[in-house]
Amino acid sequence: MASSQSAKYLSGDASAINDFLDKFDTFLIDCDGVLWSGDHLFEGIPQTIDLLRSRGKRTVFVTNNSTKSRAEYTKKFAAKGISCNEEDVFGSSYSAAVYINRIMKLPAPRNKVFVLGEVGIETELQAENVPFIGGTDPALRRDITDADFAGLADGSLLDPDVGVVLAGLDYHINYLKLATAYQYLRRGAKFLATNTDSTLPSHHAFFPGAGSCLIPLTNMIRQEPLALGKPSQAMMDAVEGKFQLDRSRTCMIGDRLNTDILFGVEGKLGGTLAVLTGVNKKADWEANEAPARPAYYVDGLADLLAVTK
Amino acid sequence: MASSQSAKYLSGDASAINDFLDKFDTFLIDCDGVLWSGDHLFEGIPQTIDLLRSRGKRTVFVTNNSTKSRAEYTKKFAAKGISCNEEDVFGSSYSAAVYINRIMKLPAPRNKVFVLGEVGIETELQAENVPFIGGTDPALRRDITDADFAGLADGSLLDPDVGVVLAGLDYHINYLKLATAYQYLRRGAKFLATNTDSTLPSHHAFFPGAGSCLIPLTNMIRQEPLALGKPSQAMMDAVEGKFQLDRSRTCMIGDRLNTDILFGVEGKLGGTLAVLTGVNKKADWEANEAPARPAYYVDGLADLLAVTK
Known part of the structure; x- marks a missing residue:
């Protein structure tokens, strides 16, 4: 050196x-x-x-880390004894919401976002008035069924207004969500990611990060997402x-x-x-x-x- | 041309x-x-x-397709009007089980397999007398908890006899299973895959394949699995x-x-x-x-x- x-x-x-x-x-x-x-x-x-x-x-x-909104981060800081207000936090979920709303400016009605991720993404999309589906919706937290296979294949279960798939860390990742996000991408939705970190440090060890939750989609469509985080x-x-x-x-x-x-x-x-x-x-x-x-x-x-x- | x-x-x-x-x-x-x-x-x-x-x-x-054993495949053939016996079928699960049992010949006790996949893999491992955990175990079909994070990080939730992670198509993929498989791989378990097809054709469309179920692991450990399928x-x-x-x-x-x-x-x-x-x-x-x-x-x-x- x-x-x-x-x-x-x-x-x-x-x-x-x-x-x-x-x-x-x-x-x-x-x-x-x-x-x-x-x-x-x-x-x-x-x-x-x-x-x-x-x-x-x-x-x-x-x-x-896209799982928490700026407001939730502020609470975590306070709980840890670090004073901080929402304006001192800049998260990848906020970065993505700002990008979708202020840079992409998708024309309605095809301006809806399918979220693969947690509440932090949803909160920041709401703050920027971006319509979305998926995310923490309990209807997607289950096993895939034969009816899902059929409805995803023929499109009848898909929302025609989805123009973006935004993916981040999802502790509730499953086959149904991946299959659904993939169908939107195949139909032309833009592929965004809050970040692509492969691992998440936690408990003095490493766990699957946002990049590892969304890489099945990258692998299927053979295209990297536009990442809005570091x-x-x-x-x-x-x-x-x-x-x-x-x-x-x-x-x-x-x-x-x-x-x-x-x-x-x-x-x-x-x-x-x-x-x-x-x-x-x-x-x-x-x-x-x-x-x-x-x-x-x-x-x-x-x-x-x-x-x- | x-x-x-x-x-x-x-x-x-x-x-x-x-x-x-x-x-x-x-x-x-x-x-x-x-x-x-x-x-x-x-x-x-x-x-x-x-x-x-x-x-x-x-x-x-x-x-x-690793989700079915040879016996189950034979039943599917019969149901479709194609006569076939078990010996006419050669699946990637069978190929993997044969490889583990007859080629790797892992010395006991560190010869257990952690399965990320469906019953087809389990059936073929059983047929070759290979011990395994994971797979369709209902105990892993749930959300990850704080106790899981702690126990995976310190190893107390891990089985010290696991020497192989065998991954294939898993319709029940989730964060807990991926995090568990990753910890075994980080501790030196060999990484095998039944196959690495990115997509699965079904219902005249495409769905996530085995390769897309296991690629989070490849992405985390920066190493490709040895694939036992075509x-x-x-x-x-x-x-x-x-x-x-x-x-x-x-x-x-x-x-x-x-x-x-x-x-x-x-x-x-x-x-x-x-x-x-x-x-x-x-x-x-x-x-x-x-x-x-x-x-x-x-x-x-x-x-x-x-x-x-």
Whole structure:
């Protein structure tokens, strides 16, 4: 490795952390794997967020997790002792809803969305006044029947107004939903994804992520979805537009090279900080085929607290 | 297209069909998309099978559909008016069970299989005396809970004797099963698939196939399964061994270029016959990137009956 490519290690070095903090006004912060793993909050996180704010930094939580709306995220933050309002959260569900409503602007009546995902997607679509079906509808949470096969095949069970399939993490994925989404895609619906993370860090382990819930559809139609979460620069443009940030004074903090760090590098932000509490480790960005390399790294985000000791 | 690459069209040409039949002693025949689509039997199929047998041909039904065992397939054939015994059927579930039991020969106690799939796989594993869990177990046909997340993450819900994950078409696929299979794979279980067809033809339409049920696992572990169905030559070797056939006098009949026709071409069979009643059409094998090209084709298998008229 050329030393110019090496990420600077900040843990335990208060002076280096102070220099790092001085370079930025805004921190875009990933949640899963950085603040917590599933329901387990990492030690010192609320104090670290307070530190950043006490130094006058803006903190924006940028998450690919589509299962929660911004309002639900705000509640989770409060429960974990991190003060935060809805405007500080930018999720992939919100990003997708904004894209559908303000960029795609589908003409009625073929402007309905079939959702493969959880309530977070539904809430953000509602907030943007986008009509949808599927999602958490209990009518789809069951085994497929012969009548379903027949009605999906001849189209009689399909809503002719569906023009988009929006897929994300779905804890209730099943054959009926996949078969239904596939029929809409075969009939020309646009294929969008909140994000395509293959795994979801939770309980100090990994579980199927949004990308693994929707890849059966990609496999069947042989076409990738347009992803509206990190590292999509459509999301970066939306974040920049909303928060009016100076990219050169903004740092992306995250645990994944192929989403968080790539998002910051491709967005030409002033810096990127990797944490080792989630998916990727140092060896991953030192590998030749690394999708992106961070400028800085710490063992855990709370290591930034060294400047207060 | 060079004429030497062109598939010979047999429909309506009794003389050409007679010449074709004379070249072969054994016909390996795909089922879905050739004999039927889902529960819809194509016209003239029982008579066509009778024709082949009346000419002294051996007919072997070689199917990637893993949801039925050979015994269940035999019942389906009888219900459709096609006489057939269990020994005439060679399915991907049987192929996988034979591979696990006779080729892998896993040492006990780590010789248990976690099944992602239907009863057809279970029946064939039982027939080969391979221990298994998962599959149609009702305990896994439910939503994932917090206790599941915790127990899968720390391994307490996992069976330490599982050494193989065998995946196929699963009409009851869900998040809990995918998360469980993934944990076994992360702990070093071998990844096998009955087949990797992306779609399943049914009701004159297409539905998610085995390959689309298991691709979330491939996506998470970044490794393809060893597939035991067509076009895997492990299956061809098993078919050849069981039926003692002369490959030069054997013809594969199927609707899919990337499974059936490729299976026959790579197996160096004497011939391949494509039918247009399933997935692929003539334009598919005339395309530059065609995965394989048939030697002969008919609109439907029953067109062979022209020699009797």
